[in-house]
Amino acid sequence: MAKQQAYEVVVIGGGPGGYGAAFMAADLGLEVALIDPEANPGGVCLYRGCIPSKALLHLVKVKQEALEAEAWGLQFSEPKLHMDKIRDWKNKVVEKLTGGLGTLTKKRKITYIRGMAQFADAHTLEMVAGEEEGSKIKFQHAILATGSEPVELPGLSFDHHHIINSADALNLEQVPETLLVVGAGYIGLEIGTIYAGLGSKVSLVEMTDGFMPGADRDLVDVFSKRNKDLFETVMFETKVTEAQVKKKQVRVKFEGKDADKGNDSYEQVLVAVGRKPRTQNLGLENTKVKVDDKGFVQVNAQRQTAEPSIYAIGDIIGEPMLAHKATHEGKVAAEAIAGHKTAYEPQAIPAVVFTDPEIAWCGLTETEAKAQDKKVKVTRFPWAASGRATTLGRNDGFTKLIIEPDTERILGVAIVGTNAGDLIPEGVLAVEMAATAKDFALTIHPHPTLSETLMEAAEALYGQSTHIFRK
Ligand code: FAD
Ligand code: NAD
Numbered sequence: 001m002a003k004q005q006a007y008e009v010v011v012i013g014g015g016p017g018g019y020g021a022a023f024m025a026a027d028l029g030l031e032v033a034l035i036d037p038e039a040n041p042g043g044v045c046l047y048r049g050c051i052p053s054k055a056l057l058h059l060v061k062v063k064q065e066a067l068e069a070e071a072w073g074l075q076f077s078e079p080k081l082h083m084d085k086i087r088d089w090k091n092k093v094v095e096k097l098t099g100g101l102g103t104l105t106k107k108r109k110i111t112y113i114r115g116m117a118q119f120a121d122a123h124t125l126e127m128v129a130g131e132e133e134g135s136k137i138k139f140q141h142a143i144l145a146t147g148s149e150p151v152e153l154p155g156l157s158f159d160h161h162h163i164i165n166s167a168d169a170l171n172l173e174q175v176p177e178t179l180l181v182v183g184a185g186y187i188g189l190e191i192g193t194i195y196a197g198l199g200s201k202v203s204l205v206e207m208t209d210g211f212m213p214g215a216d217r218d219l220v221d222v223f224s225k226r227n228k229d230l231f232e233t234v235m236f237e238t239k240v241t242e243a244q245v246k247k248k249q250v251r252v253k254f255e256g257k258d259a260d261k262g263n264d265s266y267e268q269v270l271v272a273v274g275r276k277p278r279t280q281n282l283g284l285e286n287t288k289v290k291v292d293d294k295g296f297v298q299v300n301a302q303r304q305t306a307e308p309s310i311y312a313i314g315d316i317i318g319e320p321m322l323a324h325k326a327t328h329e330g331k332v333a334a335e336a337i338a339g340h341k342t343a344y345e346p347q348a349i350p351a352v353v354f355t356d357p358e359i360a361w362c363g364l365t366e367t368e369a370k371a372q373d374k375k376v377k378v379t380r381f382p383w384a385a386s387g388r389a390t391t392l393g394r395n396d397g398f399t400k401l402i403i404e405p406d407t408e409r410i411l412g413v414a415i416v417g418t419n420a421g422d423l424i425p426e427g428v429l430a431v432e433m434a435a436t437a438k439d440f441a442l443t444i445h446p447h448p449t450l451s452e453t454l455m456e457a458a459e460a461l462y463g464q465s466t467h468i469f470r471k
Contacts (some may be wrong), residue, residue, distance in 0.1 A: 005111075006138035007033045009337055010125060011145060011330075012117050014325040015043020017314025018145035019101055021330030025143075026108040028338040031138065033111040037130060040102035041112070044147050044315075045323040046094060048167040053190050055093045055169070057354050059086065064356065072393065079358055085173045113137070118283035122309050127142065128281070141309050141337045144289075145330065146282065146298065148275040148315035152448025153182065155242055156271050162245045163269045166191060176200050176267035178232075180252065182240055184211045187272035189223075189355050195270075196230045203233040203262065205240060207273075212353060218367045218400075219359045219416040219466060226396050234259050243269060277316045293320075301343040301354060302336035303329050311337065326347050339385075348412070348431035352421035357397055360424035363412035363431040364402050376411060377403040379437070381457035383417050385447040385467040394418045399453035401427075401437065403461065408436040419450060437461045 011022040014036030022034040022041075038047060045051065066076045105112050115130015117137065125137040148164040152158060160168045166187045177200065181192045184206035196202040204211075211220050238256030245251075249265040277295045284291070288307040290298045296318040303311045311333040314326030328346065335342040348363035369376045383389035383397035397417020404411050413427025430440065440458035445451045459465040 004137070005033070007031050007111070008140050009033075009143065009334070010035065010117075010137055010139040010141075011143045012125070013043065013145035013147055013314070013316075014038065014101075014112075015046045015145060015314060015326060016042035016145050017147070017326030017330045018043060018143070019105070019330075020310075020327035021143045021145060021313060021334045022110050023108060024331045024334035026295075026335065028339060028340075030334075033113055033115045033139075034105060034138075035113045035115060035125070035127075037096070037114065037116055039114065040097035040098040041105060042094070042101055042143075046098050046101070047328075048170055050323050051094055051097060052090050052170040053166075053194065054354055055090045056086075056172075056194045056198075057356075059089075060194055061356050063197055067240075068393065073276060080125075081227075083172065083175065086198075090170075090172065114208075117280060119286050119289075119310075120235060120283060122307050124332075126283070128372075139309070141311065143303075143330065143333050143337075144282070144305070144310060144312040145315060145326070146278045146316050147326075148321055149278050150271065151274045151276050153240070153271055153273060156182070156240060156269065158271070159245065162248070162250050162267075163243060163271065165270070166180065166272060169195070169270050174268075178203070178263065178266045178268075180205065180250070180262075180266040180428060181267045182269060182271045183207075183273040184234070185272065185274070186268075186353055187211070189327075189353055191270060191272065192231065193227075193355050196309050201232040202230070203235070203266070204207065204231055205235040205238050205258075205262065207237065207239050207256075209236050212359065214351070215353070215359055215361065216400075216414055218366075218398075219361070219414055220356055222396055222416040223353075223355060223359055223396070227355070235259070235261050238262070240269075240436045275315065275321055277318075280315065292318075301345065302337065303333040303344055320349055320351065322349065322351065336421050346432070348428045350421075350424045350428050354421060357394070357417045358420035359416050361412065361414035362418040362424055362428045363410070365412055365414065366400070366402055369402060369411075374404055377405050377408075377461065379403065379414050379457050379461040381453045381460055381465060381468070383450075383453060385456070385465075386453050387467075388450050388452065389417065391448060392418060397453075399423070399457045401440070401457045401461070403437050408438060408461070410437065410440065413454070415453070417450065417453075423450055423454065426451065 008031045019041040112119040117125040235258035242253040254262045289305040297312040311330035315321040353359040379402040384395045402412035410430040437458040445455045456465040
């Protein structure tokens with residue numbers, strides 16, 4: 001029997017954008033419902049993205065560190081992988097975090113509706129799947145946060161066993177003997193690292209001329225050097241033109257510069273060539289919501305769509321498709337609905353590739369500065385001169401600051417090295433607060449930590465880095 005309910009705010013999609021928005025709206029005193037097909041909030045990030053991938057990246061890093069410790073006189077026996085336990089542990093991490101979000105949802109008195117919704121009009125949703133299928137939900141405002149899904153390549157449709165996407169890969173159903181990863185961006189590098197660490201022979205094929213096309217090349221070079229033996233084969237400026245599943249193998253054909261380096265077949269092929277907004281079956285045609293030519297929902301600075309009662313946040317509205325950007329937008333949308341003066345206007349959104357070494361940056365990159373013909377000063381501190389990096393046996397990194405020449409304002413920060421992702425927020429704060437190189441140089445950083453590399457990079461601008469001697 002269809003029911004009818006009414007809320008001040010209904011959030012569609014329970015990912016980091018959606019639950020962030022719902023929690024903020026409830027904290028601001030609004031009556032909120034949150035709709036998602038899973039048992040608890042979490043979305044792609046917690047169930048099939050950020051969290052399971054980071055748990056597994058940690059596991060393979062521990063394995064690698066155990067092997068490398070031998071050089072320091074600490075020898076472990078050869079690590080053994082127990083795949084059932086690994087899968088179990090990864091699932092427990094996800095359950096713990098999503099269960100926690102479920103508890104927080106209840107504590108905030110948010111009505112959690114398990115299922116899928118679509119717009120009937122600008123103030124009504126209809127449940128089209130789940131326990132309340134057929135029921136109508138009225139809202140004063142809705143926040144659309146249905147996220148994104150993997151792009152499929154022609155001729156490489158997912159069968160989820162042999163030709164797989166990131167969600168399939170993170171299910172860890174099997175560790176194939178050979179894995180071809182198509183796309184050497186975030187997912188290609190992170191999941192490629194995981195499977196190589198679990199024992200697969202991993203090959204990468206990338207259409208551009210290097211790993212992580214969006215990152216500065218000097219950062220990527222540090223990744224490439226440390227990982228020169230991690231992958232079986234790396235093919236740049238190359239594409240897969242054909243794939244056929246035969247006798248439990250995927251037979252593939254390559255085209256491009258490194259086509260000759262590839263094998264004829266692989267046990268599995270992971271396609272990781274980007275993600276697209278999840279706008280289908282949402283009933284957007286029953287509203288005034290507009291999408292751009294790539295299918296992303298268009299919004300203003302408050303994240304309001306062309307339909308005044310409907311806001312949109314997260315991956316569904318475009319790049320960068322990152323969890324922390326989605327959550328921030330969710331908070332802005334909730335504040336706008338509550339009548340606060342607010343806008344989405346970050347100066348810097350951090351990006352972190354959680355490989356080993358981690359690659360992290362925020363604000364203006366050196367590549368962008370060159371492309372924009374913008375005059376900048378660039379100062380670097382090599383981790384070879386860092387006490388902390390040396391105690392960790394990890395001198396393979398550096399910290400770089402992109403500085404406005406006249407004002408010495410920090411415009412961007414980039415770090416490559418172990419735990420770079422935990423260091424980059426100091427750079428984000430610096431960019432957001434219009435800090436200068438002097439601010440970094442005069443801020444006392446704890447010794448011995450990797451954070452000192454930010455201070456010393458700034459000191460290097462003046463030729464006064466304690467641990468670099470410049471004649
Ligand atoms: P999503 O997390 O995509 O959530 C959308 C939710 O909406 C889903 O639960 C979906 O089921 C639900 N939904 C869809 N349609 C409907 C409907 N009609 N009705 C109700 N519910 C619906 N980002 C980072 O910042 N750091 C990382 O380390 C990171 N790692 C990643 C690793 C992988 C393998 C992947 C795939 C992504 C990763 N990301 C990472 C990106 C991150 O997951 C996304 O940017 C983030 O999840 C976007 O959040 P969102 O709220 O926009 O949507
Ligand atoms: P991506 O955009 O990071 O990388 C896709 C790569 O595929 C690019 O290098 C691109 O040049 C290449 N490519 C495209 N078409 C190709 C083809 N036909 N053949 C060979 N290569 C091809 O996309 P992704 O790795 O799929 O990740 C999707 C998004 O998910 C990311 O953009 C990011 O927003 C998010 N994500 C973030 C993290 C993180 O924050 N650590 C981790 C995973 C995913």
